[in-house]
Amino acid sequence: MTLLPDPAEARAARLACRQGAPRPTAGMAPGFTQCNMISLPKDWAWDFLLYAQRNPKPCPVLDVTDPGSHRTALAPKADLRTDIPLYRIWRDGVLAEETPDATAAWAEHPDLVTFLIGCSxxxxxxxxxxxxxxxxxxxxxxxxxxxxxxxxxxxxxxxxxxxxxxxxxxxxxxxxxxxxxxxxxxxxxxxxxxxxxxxxxxxxxxxxxxxxxxxxxxxxxxxxxxCGVTPQAALMASKPPFAITHAPGYMFITDVPDTHWQV
Amino acid sequence: MTLLPDPAEARAARLACRQGAPRPTAGMAPGFTQCNMISLPKDWAWDFLLYAQRNPKPCPVLDVTDPGSHRTALAPKADLRTDIPLYRIWRDGVLAEETPDATAAWAEHPDLVTFLIGCSxxxxxxxxxxxxxxxxxxxxxxxxxxxxxxxxxxxxxxxxxxxxxxxxxxxxxxxxxxxxxxxxxxxxxxxxxxxxxxxxxxxxxxxxxxxxxxxxxxxxxxxxxxCGVTPQAALMASKPPFAITHAPGYMFITDVPDTHWQV
Missing domain, CATH: 3.30.2040.10 (PSTPO5379-like domain)
Structure with missing residues (x-):
């Protein structure tokens, strides 16, 4: 066995997520942290970050992007618009579409703030x-x-x-x-x-x-x-005008070894 | 020994903090969680909550109040304006005043958002x-x-x-x-x-x-x-127009047993 997971495996897994047919990511790139994602217009970002702080078991926030950015410190070369196998586009709290590429949806709102949330x-x-x-x-x-x-x-x-x-x-x-x-x-x-x-x-x-x-x-x-799908339950109940999330089980694979989170 | 700390001790300690001569709270109400505090105008709340999320070792957020509220779920009957032994009032990043009662300072800004941060x-x-x-x-x-x-x-x-x-x-x-x-x-x-x-x-x-x-x-x-005084270093470096904090070592005593935070 090797002592540390190979970062090339995380990159290769993300490339497969970007290019291949969508499939759940459980078991992919073992040893690397996977994340839930939710992107909301900036006007909703405070409410969401507070919701996460008040519900840390289901919503442990691992990173927050600057408004409009599709980059994260958890995987500096990744593109959050394309590197998840399957996205969900939400309008007024209703699931409007599932798509493997969220670039067009992302372009609708120039000020999206994206939250990456720990995944089991x-x-x-x-x-x-x-x-x-x-x-x-x-x-x-x-x-x-x-x-x-x-x-x-x-x-x-x-x-x-x-x-x-x-x-x-x-x-x-x-x-x-x-x-x-x-x-x-x-x-x-x-x-x-x-x-x-x-x-x-x-x-x-x-x-x-x-x-x-x-x-x-x-x-x-x-x-x-x-579970980090809890934010999607909040979307359905609270009906913000627009959101992008991952599809449940189709996660964002980061470059961060899972041992990083051990206390 | 008793198995659980007595909530009356936390209440009595807060009363002493409110009424007595200011002294550091280390060793007071043993078994109960103590907190750092920082209150900022709502316009700065997003920046601060994000700063805390990005720096979780020095800034672990335990509660955030609604704008203008001086109540916290960590000690429902406490008054955040008076129940810390010694407060600091900050103007443009400069320590302007230390006071045992922040009620007047609190009244200057009707939309203060208050963050309570874990204390060692x-x-x-x-x-x-x-x-x-x-x-x-x-x-x-x-x-x-x-x-x-x-x-x-x-x-x-x-x-x-x-x-x-x-x-x-x-x-x-x-x-x-x-x-x-x-x-x-x-x-x-x-x-x-x-x-x-x-x-x-x-x-x-x-x-x-x-x-x-x-x-x-x-x-x-x-x-x-x-240390939860890290936000005060950020005040000095970043110079927001107004803030209220505890004085270092003079903490807010909550009703939450310290065992609550054990993982």
């Missing part, structure tokens, strides 16, 4: 290194995500429920999965909920609100982590 | 519980703080150097002090620098830029933590 895919590498299978990677599909009944703390014009991602974990490894993910609070950290999906307002684990369902085997417990 | 006093309780002496508490003085030569990452109109607090720790306990404080990244977390003060641009440990000097005994190493 980042701690899937240490989970796997500990021998804990990540089911959606094993099944080659997207992670299942659910809208919960938990209100986020509102900020200005923004409000909405928390979204969670779910991974089934063998009962004997749940505590370890909690501790491993807990070491990286900047990418959602420890689970927000272990077992008892009904207590989160989740009626049916086989019907996720975002992503794909995964198999839950006997002896496994559904473990729920706060 | 919060992890002094677990340090002491581990048998590590906190020298400025033992000496009954303020913690020594130093302006370093390290630039913070700028944001909008705000720029400045990082400020650190210093505690001398016996060489055999330094690693433990790093690990204990590292468990609470929201209150500055692990040290940013251990030993070698000259490599931080600190020429003389006996002459702190803020607070009081403390004794360093043979076999002890100076340990430096990122």
């Amino acid at each position: 895919f980042t701690f899937e590498t240490p989970l796997q290194q500990a021998g804990i299978e990540v089911r959606h990677i094993a099944q080659g599909c997207n992670v299942p995500m659910f809208l919960t009944d938990r209100d986020c703390r509102p900020a200005g014009r923004l409000h909405g429920k928390m979204v969670v991602s779910m991974r089934p974990i063998p009962a004997g490894r749940v505590a370890e999965a909690a501790m491993i993910s807990g070491r990286t609070p900047a990418v959602h950290g420890a689970p927000v909920h272990i077992g008892a999906p009904e207590a989160l307002g989740i009626a049916d684990l086989s019907r996720p609100d975002f992503g794909d369902p995964v198999q839950i085997r006997p002896g496994e417990v559904p473990v729920f982590w706060a | 006093f919060t992890f002094e309780t677990p340090l002491q519980q581990a048998g590590i002496e906190v020298r400025h508490i033992a000496q009954g003085c303020n913690v020594p703080m130093f302006l370093t030569d390290r630039d913070c990452r700028p944001a909008g109109r705000l720029h400045g150097k990082m400020v650190v607090s210093m505690r001398p720790i016996p060489a055999g306990r330094v690693a433990e002090a790093a690990m204990i404080s590292g468990r609470t990244p929201a209150v500055h977390g692990a040290p940013v620098h251990i030993g070698a003060p000259e490599a931080l641009g600190i020429a003389d440990l006996s002459r702190p830029d803020f607070g009081d000097p403390v004794q360093i005994r043979p076999g002890e190493v100076p340990v430096f933590w990122a």
